[in-house]
Amino acid sequence: MKRIGCFASLLIFATAIISFSFIAPKNKEKEIKNFSLKGVDNKVVSLSDYKDAKGFIIVFTCNKCPMAKLYTDRLNKINDKFKKQHVYVLAINSMDTLAYAEESFKLMQKKAKTDKLTVPYLQDKKQKVAKQFNATHTPQAFIIWKNNENKFNIKYQGAIDDNASEPEKAEHHYLIDSVDELLNKKNVTVAKSESFGCKIYYRGEKNKMN
């Protein structure tokens, strides 16, 4: 078992080196356009509402996925850590509510209440925002950062950290580290990591049922 851990670390280390030396400089930072989504408090939230935002941490999540459930508390903590520095967490549910009854707006409200979610929990009913980000999993984190032209670009995408159920054992805090780097006006060392969790299925896309 030990070897596995070591190998995994080596692998992660190697991946980090590769992303740093090859991917990061060439990575085209995709621009994210302003969007507006309804939150569980029935208020519509837009990126443009946050006049002082340096950036956002956008986390695609959902009600049902066991992996996503493990990160609720961390979303609150990450938001608490960065909001004073004008970086805000937005949690977005882009699951197809027609296919998945458990992802309804009502149950989002229930989850926000039970889990004491302090960050906005927004419904992307038409899956347009998820498509803009090319989100694939729940949970999946993105950092978007304001550039000189007041536009938001993706600076990081992937996992929040590398231990879902035992956060204290996480060895890599990809998301937090990247925000710290950005706040210190540095380049993001690991701009992309594997995201893991449940898949986001887009309505009307290649339907394997036929």
Added chain:
Amino acid sequence: MKKSILIAITLFTVVSNAQYNNITIPEALYGTTFNLNIHESIRQIKTGNQTVTGSINNETFWGPTLFINKGAAVSFNVTNNLNEPTTLHWHGMHLPAVMDGGPHQIIPSGTVWQPYWTMNNNASTYWFHPHLHETTEEQITKGVGGLMIVNDPIESALPLPRTYGTDDIPIIMTSRNFDALNQFSVGRAYGDYMLTNGTMNGQIILPKQVVRLRILNAELERGYNLGFSDGRTFYVITNDGGLVNAPIAVTRLPVHVGERYEILVNLSNDTVGTSIDLKAYNSGQSNSFPGGEPGTAGQFGSLLNNTTFNVLHINVGATTTNPITAIPTTLTTNTYLTASDATVTRSVAITGGQNGGAVPFTFDNTIFNIATINKTLAANTTEKWTIANTPNAVFGHSFHIHDVQFKILTRSTGAVGAYESGWKDTFFISRNESVVFVARFADYSDATHPFMYHCHFSQHEDAGMMGQFVVSGPLSIAENSSTTSFSLYPNPTNDKLFIKLKDTATEIYYVTITTMQGRVAMMLPQPQWQNGIDISSLASGVYLLQMMDKETKSTTTRKFIKN
């Protein structure tokens, strides 16, 4: 850097010898009605991050073991709580095609599927797994599946170990690949890490007596050439579909994807506190043995390829009360089908697979098409099938056919192994080999709904190495098309919904209940509707009930309200 690798390897050598994990024994379920909830879950498989898995009920990989008596009327409430559609196929079972759980019985996310049938199969170990075309590899990789153990009076009367989890142990063999964050990765044919019942470096304590292992190869592609580390003889007591006549002594047992063997191992002469290993002696296997390829990386490589590796570390523990201490001499008397029983002869050619799999493997140069019935068989017929993996064969395959248990008659490459001389539903066919089997397609005719025959390597079947056959009954003359008009009562209702047919001769083939938004809530193949349909599990609201007429296959829809 080099130094750290050295340290890592040294550490591993020290730790790995001592480090075993107790294998999971899936929960046992008994009875005639089984509620199976398929869902995503997380499991600590490797050190570090947890892995997203697929499982059923309380498991975190794989599903419960269902114990069923032969002759019992069994019914299932299969709820798909995955984030994607799936199917659940009852591998090895003889049942109506519409209950079979093949690629046609798609269970959308959030839907309950209610198949039922009378258990016809003999005592043996069977299994269930997803069978959704083009998605099988992914869902099997996640770990969705489970064992079904059928009991019958013949088996129950034998002096065999049958205390589940103590001297009667399920062994579900798979291997997996992981990405940097410990998630299963899909795409390569063979896993780098062996999982026994979802556990890495698995171990178990087994009592000092005769023990029974129910072995399933639940792999994507790898074969296992099983044996014990001290070379001891062990005994095959079942093939896929039932007991063999007498225990078959072996020292090596090749188990390929989809196959099950129950074996007896005598630990009576072992010392308590000692250990032996069940291993896959895959080192030195040929290039057409799945997992015999020498490479460690790439599409067909793996760290386990062409190596001998542990499947289960067995620690010998104390003898239980009433132990089985001897291997029985006889088990049952099978009346096997012979070549002369067959009145119909068919052949299926394995084709494709060239250019490293760029050309998909196929049967008879025809890629699977869900709308095409490849073969129409008559009910009440015994058939002889020749599967030919020749000429210019590229690789070996695990051939599986639904609906029946067959008897292998010949292998062109030599004698049929004694260990595979019983009732089978799956066999390995190597390169440049032809295998002939005989099977009886007795009943359950359904001219519309097909059964499958396919390669059980998930990548092969997903890519189209699959065919469909229907078993057709005596041709019924279409009567004046019956009106499928019906009404539902009481409406609104709380728990039971009754159907009143306008034409009482109408036979109901399928009922589907959907929400007004179009989400399928319940799927009821050939429902036993006369006593009402239990809709108590539905949320309050308006639903549509669609009924398909058995004869015309036309559908009619009615609205009802659930209070």
